[in-house]
Amino acid sequence: MKPAAFEYVRPGSLNEALQALSRHAGNAKILAGGQSLVPMMNLRMLHPAVIIDINRVPGLDAIRTDGDALVVGALARHSTLRDSPIVAKHCPLMREAYRYVAHKPIRNRGTLGGNISHADPASEMPAVLVATDATIVVKSAKGERKIAAANFFIGLMQTALQTGEMVTEIRIPIAPANQGWAFEEAANRKGDFAMAAIGATLTLTGGVCSQAAVAVAGMSDRATRLSALEALLERKPLDDDLIMRAAVLAKSSVKPDSSYHADVDFKRDLAEALTERALKNARARCK
Amino acid sequence: MNSPHIPKHIPSEGYIPQSRQREKPRKDYKWIGKNMKRVEDPRLLTGQAGYIDDIKLPNMAYAAVLRSDRAHARIKKIDVAKAKALPGVLLVMTGEDAKKVTGPTAQFASPPVVQYCIAVDRVRHVGEAVAAVVAENRYIAEDACELIDVEYEDLPVVVDPEQAVHSTGDAVLHPDRGPTNLAYRKTFSFGPVDDDFAKADRVVERRLRWARSGAQPLETVGAVAEYHSGTGKFTVYGNSSFVNYVGWLVGASLGVPAHKFNLIPVTTGGSFGSKLFTHKVLTLTATLARACGRPVKYMEDRLDNTMSCDNHGSDRIYYCKLAVKNDGTILALKFQVIDDYGAYLQFGYGTHGNSLCQIVGPYRINSVEMELVAVLTNKCQQGAYRGFGSEVTNWMVERMVDAAADELKMDPFEIRRKNFIRPDQFPYVIPTGNLYDSGNYPAVMDEALRIADIKKWKDIQAKGRAEGRCIGIGVATCQERSVFSATEFWSLNPLDTPGFQLTSSPESTQIRIDPTGNIQVTLGSPFWGNSPETIATQIVAEQFQCDPGNVNIVYAGTDSAFNSTGPGGSRFTVMIAGAIVGASVKLKEKIRRIAGQMLESSPGDLEFRDGKIGVKGVPGMEKTIGEVALFAHYFRLGLPDGDEYSSGLDASYVYDHPLTTMPAADRSHLGIFYPIMGHMCHMALVEVDPKTGKVKILDYVAVHDAGTVVNPMTLAGHIRGGTAQGIGSALYEHFYYDENGQLLTASFADYLIPTLDEMPAQIRVGHVETPSPFTEYGIKGGGEGGRMGAPPALTRAVEDALSRYGIRVDELPLTPRRVRSLVRATEQRQGRTPGI
Missing domain, CATH: 3.30.365.10 (Aldehyde oxidase/xanthine dehydrogenase, molybdopterin binding domain)
Known part of the structure; x- marks a missing residue:
């Protein structure tokens, strides 16, 4: 379990990083926290010719607000985000989802930018970003693009990132103060990748659901929204019966793949159970 | 003792041997039964224990193993040319190469199922070794593994154990052992089963399935091996628990007698009941070291271990x-x-x-x-x-x-x-x-x-x-x-091919008291992660009524140990206690004899108390063990003639199983x-x-x-x-x-x-x-x-x-x-x- 030989580049600025990425187009990998990349290199599942270590790029780990957006730098560590009062206030769904993310040593190094660039379908953060209609800001030597989270995750460990591009920041719309949220997950052990996870936000206006966002992870090749379920909820009184119907709809509308740990039937069962719990918890948090 | 219960189908006359217990259970122990802190802990907790991977010999090279990605296949051809040409590569060895110098690995089945440290002709499971590389470092060795081309011809894969009974043709794993994957089938009946079932009001039936699992110590199996061509002798550092039980068998695979194979136990980074034999790694590493003429380290990585260890449990x-x-x-x-x-x-x-x-x-x-x-x-x-x-x-x-x-x-x-x-x-x-x-x-x-x-x-x-x-x-x-x-x-082996019917599973120790009265205990079994030193120390302290701080434990390799089996089968504490008691009894007899001379008392009147030996019932009339030890080591002329007073204080003892037939x-x-x-x-x-x-x-x-x-x-x-x-x-x-x-x-x-x-x-x-x-x-x-x-x-x-x-x-x-x-x-x- 030793990686194949690679060239190591450590840029001191974002510009240098983008230049290096451009220079080694297609042969380079960005090293942020390294929590997925390095094991894959050690297992020789990846043989990158060049590693561009962005850990010395200044300012890339900032967490701030900008108008109506919470802005997270690509290099912000999971531990920092998990404990950040700014995140807790403006994206409580992310804060809640972090209860399920990995283990402390991994969170101490792993980054949000690296996590979403890796795009593991069972990872929690893609579901959070899809549920919150976040925007992913990517840069290359040629310029900048903004990509909606829903369009960023395009397949199994595949993103809309093009050769020479890297994620620089993630912009998440600030959650309205009256919005409820919940994140529910089933994993074999604490910190394992999700067999199924549901992230939800809800807004109630006089007991009627005026907004619903429900995202699922761990089910198929990427995190997705359950739009049929959202449509079922919207403009209806959010009682237990409706939630049960939504949960049943979740069960039938997910398209699970099968693995040793969770087969299709089990994933459907989990989608139902977790949707029910997530919607009830989110409802309880609505103001 | 009560009259024993013995079932009718077993001849009861003399069935249960006499007890050989010397130390009866008591209530007044000084050290046994106490929550003494582990004597192993200071060096373990401060990172000073030294594991296999900490061993670095001069001029040492590193091995990596290419493993099969097929579950069952014939090896048609292995092309190692590119791997050999890679700068830094010292040796590439296939199963065919290894078989020329090293025989099958040790095993206990009868009739045997032949296994080599690198697969020969066919692979039988995912992860089986197909080739090994020795290089200047592990990175290069792994690079070279990627450059080896293996041409396989897939064979039918057998996974379901109930289906395996019916395998035929190419699905048979070991055709030399017969045209079946059924290794053995036999019924063993003990007592009047049919009569008892006839008496039953009800028969409860179940099909039960126990899944295969295994221990996962942080440290995998590893070895550092050196072959000295001048003496024809191997020196191998290993983390097997059964060093002195099976070390000689690894030597036998290598084609050398036991005295040309010294297996030295190294502090084990956890076993959890998994590192009993580790013979595949020992045999492979020693084979590579002899072939390339340099010391070789091979440390399994995690996948090497999970896919090809020798500790997958029952299935x-x-x-x-x-x-x-x-x-x-x-x-x-x-x-x-x-x-x-x-x-x-x-x-x-x-x-x-x-x-x-x-x-x-x-x-x-x-x-x-x-x-x-x-x-x-x-x-x-x-x-x-x-x-x-x-x-x-x-x-x-x-x-x-x-x-x-x-x-x-x-x-x-x-x-x-x-x-x-x-x-x-x-x-x-x-x-x-x-x-x-x-x-x-x-x-x-x-x-x-x-x-x-x-x-x-x-x-x-x-x-x-x-x-x-x-x-x-x-x-x-x-x-x-x-x-x-x-x-x-072996008791269940076929009666017509009973195999190697060994009946010994002893444990031994040597106890030496140095001239200052400190006690050194040599174990013939290694440290495998538990508390062998603590346990031995407490028992020795109990025997000599001395302070545990005066006891030191060391481990012997195959060159110097007496007959020992090792930890396994929940035996070690009982067996080392037996060995320590046996050696202590001998040694205490000599101490009594010498102290008797020093105190001008009869040895039978003496007792061990608080690190001293003294006359029973006479406080103050005593010598410290240190005083007796100094006398025993350096004042021979102060004692009578006769071998029983020869210089020094040491004794060894081999304790056999206390009760087996x-x-x-x-x-x-x-x-x-x-x-x-x-x-x-x-x-x-x-x-x-x-x-x-x-x-x-x-x-x-x-x-x-x-x-x-x-x-x-x-x-x-x-x-x-x-x-x-x-x-x-x-x-x-x-x-x-x-x-x-x-x-x-x-x-x-x-x-x-x-x-x-x-x-x-x-x-x-x-x-x-x-x-x-x-x-x-x-x-x-x-x-x-x-x-x-x-x-x-x-x-x-x-x-x-x-x-x-x-x-x-x-x-x-x-x-x-x-x-x-x-x-x-x-x-x-x-x-x-x-x-x-």
């Missing part, structure tokens, strides 16, 4: 029948067991020999019949893993007892109590011929109930159930056989082979989420009877660790091969070891002490304990938690997926969620 299917009366009396047990041994048969059927030593559990079961069906499949070979097969039969027997309780509508505690062997029935010979030396099973259960506070548990359960929660209580009362005898390895020639019984019988009662309180299948352990109690306890603290730690492994086997861990023979759970992302988060907040441990009448001080072994009781307790607790669904648990591990599928089956049958 069994049981078809069981339990004959019971309506009042809950258990009469007889009959079963067929199909065991998936994987691609090779390292230990023969030893894991079933082992199982039969306590196959009736703690119960008065009059007769037993086992049909053993051993099969070979395209999986990693089985080996030894904590429990060595008896953890599985403990689970099987307890499953059957729970099943009987359910069918008879009896309380699980009550049916157990009703069938317990009574305290006045020991020594008790079970139908297979093994002896249970002593025990008090009701007392162990009572202590568990007391610690658990069963009333509180039942309140929690009732309250939870009223809220719709699924809370369950499970109990297991299991045997904890200790001190294995080597007959278990031969199997009957016709195997109508297997003799006494695992008689030092401990016992345990495990109780689990769990909550199950029926929607997600998740099991949470709310409380856990483990009470063990390991006879006289040398160190309650370290034994409790041992019980907790074993329980953690039992939790793993019951709820999480599975080496799962898909239909193509791919190991889907090779990495720790998928092979799920319980972590701190999955463990109960505490495992509450209790000790009951029923001393053995056969061992020194009455000590019993407790080495494998926790893992042998946790799976049945947890299985029952989950079943009880889900009682409203009417499910039966017949298969492990109880992963969320499996639990949920059991619940779903009930929901689909009933069309709704019951009881909520």
Whole structure:
């Protein structure tokens, strides 16, 4: 379990990083926290010719607000985000989802930018970003693009990132103060990748659901929204019966793949159970 | 001693040998039974222990192994040209190359199943070694592995053990051994099974499935080997637990006599019952070192270990029948067991020999019949893993007892109590011929109930159930056989090919007292992660009534050790105590003799007290051990002539198994082979989420009877660790091969070891002490304990938690997926969620 030989580049600025990425187009990998990349290199599942270590790029780990957006730098560590009062206030769904993310040593190094660039379908953060209609800001030597989270995750460990591009920041719309949220997950052990996870936000206006966002992870090749379920909820009184119907709809509308740990039937069962719990918890948090 | 219980089919005359116990159990120990801190800890906790991977010899090179990605294939061609040409590569070796210099690896099956340290002609499981590379560093060695081209011709893959019985043609793994993957099939009958079944009111039947798992110490198996061509001698550093038992066999594979192969034990980074032999790594590394003329280090990486180790545990299917009366009396047990041994048969059927030593559990079961069906499949070979097969039969027997309780509508505690062997029935010979030396099973259960506070548990359960929660209580009362005898390895072998019928499993020590009176103890077994030094120190301190700080422990390699077996089969504490007592008795005799001269007293009037030897009843008339030692070392002319006064103070002793006999020639019984019988009662309180299948352990109690306890603290730690492994086997861990023979759970992302988060907040441990009448001080072994009781307790607790669904648990591990599928089956049958 030793990686194949690679060239190591450590840029001191974002510009240098983008230049290096451009220079080694297609042969380079960005090293942020390294929590997925390095094991894959050690297992020789990846043989990158060049590693561009962005850990010395200044300012890339900032967490701030900008108008109506919470802005997270690509290099912000999971531990920092998990404990950040700014995140807790403006994206409580992310804060809640972090209860399920990995283990402390991994969170101490792993980054949000690296996590979403890796795009593991069972990872929690893609579901959070899809549920919150976040925007992913990517840069290359040629310029900048903004990509909606829903369009960023395009397949199994595949993103809309093009050769020479890297994620620089993630912009998440600030959650309205009256919005409820919940994140529910089933994993074999604490910190394992999700067999199924549901992230939800809800807004109630006089007991009627005026907004619903429900995202699922761990089910198929990427995190997705359950739009049929959202449509079922919207403009209806959010009682237990409706939630049960939504949960049943979740069960039938997910398209699970099968693995040793969770087969299709089990994933459907989990989608139902977790949707029910997530919607009830989110409802309880609505103001 | 009571008059023994011996079944009618066993000739009772002289069946039980006399006890050779010298040290009777007492109440007034100074060091035995005390919670002494581990003497190993300072160097371990400060990172100074030094493991295999810390060894660096001058000019040392590094090995990596290319492993098969096929489960079953002929090796058509291996092209190593590109790998050899890579700068920094010293040697590339295929199985064909290795076979020219090194013979088959050591194994105990009869007839043998031939295995080499690198596959020859065909690969039989994913992960089998296909070629090895030695290079200037491990990076280059792994680069070179990627450059080796292997041309395979795929063969049919055999994964399902029940299907393996019917394999023919190219699907047969070892055609030289016959046209079948059925390695062995034989029925063993002990006592009047048919008569007992005829007497039954009811026969309880179950099919049970125990999944393959294995220990995962942080340190994998490794070796550093050096071959000195001038002397023709190997020096090998290894982390095997059985250094002095099997070291010579690795030498034999290499084609050198034992005195040309010195195996030096290195502090082991954890074994957890997995590093008994490690012979494949030792043989391979030594082969590479001799071939390339430089010292070689080979450290398995995690995938090397999970895919090709020698410690995958039992992998069994049981078809069981339990004959019971309506009042809950258990009469007889009959079963067929199909065991998936994987691609090779390292230990023969030893894991079933082992199982039969306590196959009736703690119960008065009059007769037993086992049909053993051993099969070979395209999986990693089985080996030894904590429990060595008896953890599985403990689970099987307890499953059957729970099943009987359910069918008879009896309380699980009550049916157990009703069938317990009574305290006045020991020594008790079970139908297979093994002896249970002593025990008090009701007392162990009572202590568990007391610690658990069963009333509180039942309140929690009732309250939870009223809220719709699924809370369950499970109990297991299991045997904890200790001190294995080597007959278990071969007693089930075919009578016409009995194999190597070894009967020795000794342990030895050498004790030397230096001129200053400090005591150095040499162990012939290595440090494998537990507390051998602490235990030995406490016993030596007890023998000499000295301070433990005056005792130092060292380890001997094969060049200098006396006959020793090593830790395994829960034997070490009992056996090293026997060796220490034997050596101490000799040494104390000499000290008495010399002190008698110094004090002008008769040796018989002297006693050991507080680091001194003095005249009984005369305070102050005494010498320190140091004064006697100095005299013994340097003042020879102050003592009489005669060898008994020769200079120095040292003694060695080889302690043989305290109580073992031969199997009957016709195997109508297997003799006494695992008689030092401990016992345990495990109780689990769990909550199950029926929607997600998740099991949470709310409380856990483990009470063990390991006879006289040398160190309650370290034994409790041992019980907790074993329980953690039992939790793993019951709820999480599975080496799962898909239909193509791919190991889907090779990495720790998928092979799920319980972590701190999955463990109960505490495992509450209790000790009951029923001393053995056969061992020194009455000590019993407790080495494998926790893992042998946790799976049945947890299985029952989950079943009880889900009682409203009417499910039966017949298969492990109880992963969320499996639990949920059991619940779903009930929901689909009933069309709704019951009881909520």
